[in-house]
Each structure stands twice: as structure tokens, then as C-alpha cells.
Amino acid sequence: MEQQRGMTHAPGGGRAVWRALGYLRRYRGETVGAFVALLLASGANLAAPQMVRLAVDEGLSRGALSVVRAAVAGLVGIALVRGLFNFLQGYLAERASQGVAFDLRNALFARLQRLSFSYHDQAQTGQLLTRLTNDVDQVRAFVGGGVVQVVASLLMVVGCSGLLFLTHPLLALAALGTIAPVLWVLRQFMGRISPMFGKVQATLGRLNSVLQESLRGIRVVRAFSGEGREAARYGRFNEEFLEHNLQLIRIISSHFPRVGLFANLGTWVVVGLGGWLIFHERLSVGELLAFNSYLGFLFMPLVSLGFLAAQMSRAGVSAVRIFELLDTAVEVVDRPGARALPALSGRVELRDVHFRYAGGEREILRGVSFEVEPGQLVAILGTTGSGKSTLINLIPRFYDVTAGAVLLDGHDVREVTLASLRSQVGIVLQDAMLFSGTLRENIAYGRPEATLEEVQAAARAAQAEEFIAALPQGYDTVVGERGVGLSGGQRQRVAIARALLTQPRLLILDDSTSAVDARTEAEIRRALDALMRSTRSTAIVIAQRLSTVRDAHLVIVLDEGRVAAQGRHEELLATSALYNEILGSQLQPDSVEAA
Numbered sequence: 001m002e003q004q005r006g007m008t009h010a011p012g013g014g015r016a017v018w019r020a021l022g023y024l025r026r027y028r029g030e031t032v033g034a035f036v037a038l039l040l041a042s043g044a045n046l047a048a049p050q051m052v053r054l055a056v057d058e059g060l061s062r063g064a065l066s067v068v069r070a071a072v073a074g075l076v077g078i079a080l081v082r083g084l085f086n087f088l089q090g091y092l093a094e095r096a097s098q099g100v101a102f103d104l105r106n107a108l109f110a111r112l113q114r115l116s117f118s119y120h121d122q123a124q125t126g127q128l129l130t131r132l133t134n135d136v137d138q139v140r141a142f143v144g145g146g147v148v149q150v151v152a153s154l155l156m157v158v159g160c161s162g163l164l165f166l167t168h169p170l171l172a173l174a175a176l177g178t179i180a181p182v183l184w185v186l187r188q189f190m191g192r193i194s195p196m197f198g199k200v201q202a203t204l205g206r207l208n209s210v211l212q213e214s215l216r217g218i219r220v221v222r223a224f225s226g227e228g229r230e231a232a233r234y235g236r237f238n239e240e241f242l243e244h245n246l247q248l249i250r251i252i253s254s255h256f257p258r259v260g261l262f263a264n265l266g267t268w269v270v271v272g273l274g275g276w277l278i279f280h281e282r283l284s285v286g287e288l289l290a291f292n293s294y295l296g297f298l299f300m301p302l303v304s305l306g307f308l309a310a311q312m313s314r315a316g317v318s319a320v321r322i323f324e325l326l327d328t329a330v331e332v333v334d335r336p337g338a339r340a341l342p343a344l345s346g347r348v349e350l351r352d353v354h355f356r357y358a359g360g361e362r363e364i365l366r367g368v369s370f371e372v373e374p375g376q377l378v379a380i381l382g383t384t385g386s387g388k389s390t391l392i393n394l395i396p397r398f399y400d401v402t403a404g405a406v407l408l409d410g411h412d413v414r415e416v417t418l419a420s421l422r423s424q425v426g427i428v429l430q431d432a433m434l435f436s437g438t439l440r441e442n443i444a445y446g447r448p449e450a451t452l453e454e455v456q457a458a459a460r461a462a463q464a465e466e467f468i469a470a471l472p473q474g475y476d477t478v479v480g481e482r483g484v485g486l487s488g489g490q491r492q493r494v495a496i497a498r499a500l501l502t503q504p505r506l507l508i509l510d511d512s513t514s515a516v517d518a519r520t521e522a523e524i525r526r527a528l529d530a531l532m533r534s535t536r537s538t539a540i541v542i543a544q545r546l547s548t549v550r551d552a553h554l555v556i557v558l559d560e561g562r563v564a565a566q567g568r569h570e571e572l573l574a575t576s577a578l579y580n581e582i583l584g585s586q587l588q589p590d591s592v593e594a595a
């Protein structure tokens with residue numbers, strides 16, 4: 001889906017560029033400054049041929065050396081002014097466009113942080129990275145510098161044409177006639193180049209996706225000797241990327257010589273018709289020189305308008321991709337008038353909950369209902385794919401129910417603010433994701449202001465203190481990306497400490513203890529029990545161990561999205577065949593529980 005979207009040839013590219021230009025508003029000073037500087041530089045450019053005309057017509061042909069000297073001095077002055085204003089123009093325009101890129105990147109990042117899980121489920125990370133880096137860069141290249149040049153080039157075209165007419169109307173008419181084919185070539189060029197840009201960006205996105213995926217899964221790749229296959233997959237997209245870029249180059253390089261050819265046409269007309277006019281004394285040599293310079297000046301902005309048009313169409317494609325992301329609706333948001341969830345006591349109720357993933361055919365949860373009192377431990381059990389993870393994702397509103405309701409202390413989670421909801425729910429997910437940084441920073445992720453003592457207390461409760469203390473740098477140990485350098489069990493205990501530090505009234509654990517050995521698991525369980533007793537937190541745990549279901553106040557048995565049975569362990573043992581089956585096949589006995 002992402003790919004198809006990327007492939008389309010940027011409908012609304014113009015509108016998107018226009019919208020990107022709106023970001024210049026914050027850099028109005030720089031933009032206007034660059035524009036004025038460019039106008040002055042162009043003015044200086046236009047004045048130069050007049051100096052040449054003066055030197056030839058008034059100086060050389062009349063033997064007035066002083067006029068020639070003055071004209072040369074004028075040319076030097078013009079060159080200096082032009083240099084200064086060109087510098088200012090370049091500098092200010094770049095400041096403005098860098099500012100726009102800065103704002104776009106921040107806006108995109110903020111949007112990605114807020115977008116719902118349902119979006120991230122489908123989006124390819126590589127495509128998103130490309131939008132934040134390369135697409136922003138394409139827009140940056142045009143906005144600012146490009147737009148100033150477009151306006152200046154248009155003014156230059158008008159100014160030069162005016163001066164040509166002033167110099168000699170007939171010659172001007174003839175010379176301008178040669179521009180028509182140039183415009184025709186540029187039009188053709190535009191039509192062919194802009195769809196190509198869309199393809200290039202989409203291919204780059206796919207290339208980055210393959211790269212990102214195979215780096216993330218490098219262990220799996222090695223384990224299955226998939227290096228060759230991955231290289232081939234990358235190679236395929238890389239080849240496609242190269243091919244699209246080459247096509248781009250072919251379009252560019254086959255069109256510009258034609259522009260040059262037609263530009264020569266103008267010179268032929270000037271030399272031929274101009275020479276005839278001089279011969280018949282209707283034009284001076286100086287005027288012809290000035291005329292030829294202006295004609296040259298006219299082609300410069302025309303050709304650069306061609307380049308700019310290409311750049312603009314490229315920026316348009318990228319801007320569409322950027323705004324598409326910025327405009328993606330965040331599905332899970334605070335409702336208007338949502339109020340903060342008061343301090344929870346920890347009662348949880350699911351009332352006839354139905355759920356279907358966005359675009360999914362099947363209902364994953366079909367009328368799930370249960371109630372949990374504050375401080376209780378709930379164990380969720382079920383066949384694989386029965387919807388256990390999905391169910392616990394609905395409590396902190398990672399997704400919204402399709403029908404029914406999730407209530408905390410009687411408040412529908414959709415009626416309260418997300419911040420107040422999630423700050424009171426502690427979650428340990430299957431993938432104990434850590435960030436590059438110190439262990440202390442990782443544990444304090446949910447409460448960065450926590451003191452070292454608080455961090456230590458959380459680590460102690462999560463049975464992580466011992467291994468952290470054994471590290472040379474202790475809590476200041478820097479863990480790599482995704483917690484590289486720690487074992488799976490260590491990572492999970494850090495993740496548990498992270499959840500505990502926020503002192504949640506409701507704790508949710510998804511398979512959190514599956515990556516630790518039985519002894520550690522027993523220790524963690526004891527720590528959690530102690531914690532739940534002391535804080536009276538409610539805990540909802542996807543059960544992996546017999547001890548969990550035995551201690552649970554309530555066991556929920558899920559089967560294909562329905563609650564097949566619920567009750568205490570002993571009751572279910574006696575009444576539910578499915579429960580007995582799952583106990584036998586899935587749960588690990590607590591051989592070391594007593595140890």
C-alpha cells in the first residue's frame with residue numbers, strides 16, 4: 001500500500017509545493033532579504049552591457065579614452081556589487097530553506113510519535129526514514145533558494161525583453177521568436193521528468209526499507225544463511241534505483257542540448273539581422289553588443305527556469321509524500337472535552353468488547369467481558385492467536401475497541417486523556433525494547449526526574465539490582481541500540497524496573513517473563529507479588545507459568561476471541577476441558593518455584 005502510494009505520480013504536487021512555501025513565513029526576513037539581494041545582483045548584471053555599449057559607442061568610436069576608462073571602472077564596480085549581493089542572496093536563501101527543512105523534520109517526527117499503532121503496523125520504516133531525510137532535502141533544495149530564483153528569473157526575463165525592445169524593437173521581435181521552441185522543449189521536459197522523480201523517491205524508500213529490515217534482523221539472516229538472499233533483494237531494488245536515476249539523467253541530458261541549440265538560433269538571428277541593420281546604419285556596434293548580451297541574459301534565466309521547474313516538480317513529489325504523512329489522521333486521540341483520569345484505585349472492566357484491526361476481515365475479539373477488582377491479579381490464557389496480546393493493547397488505548405467498552409474505575413478509557421491514562425498504566429511488552437543510553441536513563445524513561453535512589457529501588461524490585469551492580473559502570477553503563485550487551489532476561493528485568501518506577505496502579509505484562517530462566521522468573525514473580533501487595537496495583541498478566549494462574553484471583557481463558565471460561569484455577573480445572581488442555585500444552589511447571 002505504501003509502495004503504491006509512493007509510486008503514484010504526485011497528484012497535487014503544485015499544491016504541496018505551495019504549502020511547503022508557507023513554511024517560509026517564519027523566515028520572512030531571510031526570504032525577503034535574499035530576494036532583494038538577488039534583484040540588486042540582477043540589476044547590476046543588466047547594467048553591465050550598458051557600460052560596454054558606452055565604451056564602444058561613446059569611447060572607442062569617438063577616441064574618448066576617458067569614457068572607456070570610466071566604463072571599465074563602472075564594470076569593476078558592478079562586478080563587486082554583484083559579488084556582494086550574490087553572496088547575500090545565497091546565504092540568506094540557504095538560511096531560509098534550512099529553516100524550513102528543520103521545521104518539516106520536527107513536524108514529521110512529532111507526527112510519527114503521535115500516529116496510532118494501526119498506522120505503524122502498516123508503514124515501512126524505510127519509507128518513513130526516506131520521507132524524513134531525502135524528501136525533506138528535496139523540498140529544502142527548492143524552497144528558499146529555488147523560489148527566490150524563480151521570481152528573479154521571471155523578472156529577469158521580463159526586464160531583458162523590455163531592454164531588448166528598447167534597444168531595437170524589430171531585432172527584439174525576431175530574437176524573441178526563437179524562444180518559442182525553447183519553451184516547447186522545456187514543456188516536454190517537464191512532462192517527462194516529474195513522474196520519474198516520483199519513481200526515484202519511492203524506490204529509494206523501498207531500498208531503505210530493505211536495508212533497515214535486514215539490519216534489524218541481522219541475527220535471523222545469519223542464522224538462516226540468508227545473506228545471499230538479502231543481498232539479492234537489496235541488489236534488485238538498488239538496480240531499480242540506478243535504472244530510474246539513469247532514466248532521469250537520460251531525460252535531462254537529452255533535453256538540454258536541444259535548449260542550447262535553440263539558444264544558438266537567437267545568436268544567428270542577432271548576428272545576421274543585426275549585421276544587416278548595422279550595414280544600413282540603423283543600429284550601432286555598441287547597441288548590437290549590448291543587445292547580444294541581453295539576449296544571453298534572457299536565455300540564462302530561461303534555462304534556469306527549466307532547471308527550477310524540474311527541481312520544483314521533484315520538490316512537489318517529495319512535498320506530497322511529506323504532507324501525506326503530516327495529514328495522516330491520528331486515530332487514537334483525546335476526545336474533545338476529555339478529562340484527566342482521577343488517581344486510579346485499579347478496577348478494570350471489559351464490557352462486551354469487540355475488536356477488528358483496521359482493514360482486517362475478521363473480528364479478533366468477539367464480546368469479551370470480565371471484571372477485576374483493585375489489587376487483583378488476572379491471568380490471561382488462551383490458544384495461540386486467540387487475541388491475548390490484542391486484548392491487553394486495548395487497555396492503554398493502543399487501539400480503540402470496535403464495539404463495547406474498556407472501563408477503569410468506571411471511566412471509559414476513550415473519555416479520559418491519553419496522558420492521564422497511560423501515566424497510570426505500567427506496561428511490559430513482549431519485546432523489551434531499550435534505548436541507547438545508560439541503564440539509569442532507561443529505567444527512568446517514564447519518569448526522567450526520578451532520583452538514583454528511586455531508580456535503584458525499582459531495579460531492586462525487578463531483581464535487576466544484582467546484575468547492574470556487577471557491571472563496572474553500574475547504573476551508568478551505556479547499553480547499545482535495543483539494549484545490545486544485555487541478555488534477554490536482563491533486558492526484561494530493566495523493562496520491568498522501567499514500568500515499576502512509574503508506580504502504576506495497573507500493571508500489564510505481556511509474556512514478560514518468558515525470556516528469563518525459571519529461577520529468575522520466580523524471583524521476578526516474588527518481587528511483583530510484593531509490589532502488588534504493597535501498592536495494591538492490579539496486574540493483568542499473559543500467563544506463562546503455572547504459579548501465575550494458581551495465584552491469580554481470576555483466570556480468563558480466551559478461545560478465538562471469546563472468553564471460553566473464567567474463574568479461579570481450581571474451578572477451571574474442574575469445569576473447563578480447554579483450560580486443562582492449555583495447562584498441559586502451554587504452561588511451564590514451576591520446578592524451581594519452591595527452590
Ligand SMILES: Nc1ncnc2c1ncn2[C@@H]1O[C@H](COP(=O)(O)OP(=O)(O)OP(=O)(O)O)[C@@H](O)[C@H]1O
Pocket residue numbers: 121357360364382383384385386387388389390391
Ligand atoms: N497489528 C495487527 N494487525 C492485524 N492483525 C493482527 C495484528 N496483530 C495481531 N493480529 C491478528 O490478531 C489475531 C490475534 O493476535 P494476538 O497477538 O492478539 O494473539 P495472541 O493470543 O496474543 O497470540 P500468541 O499467544 O500467539 O502471542 C491473530 O490472528 C493475528 O494475526
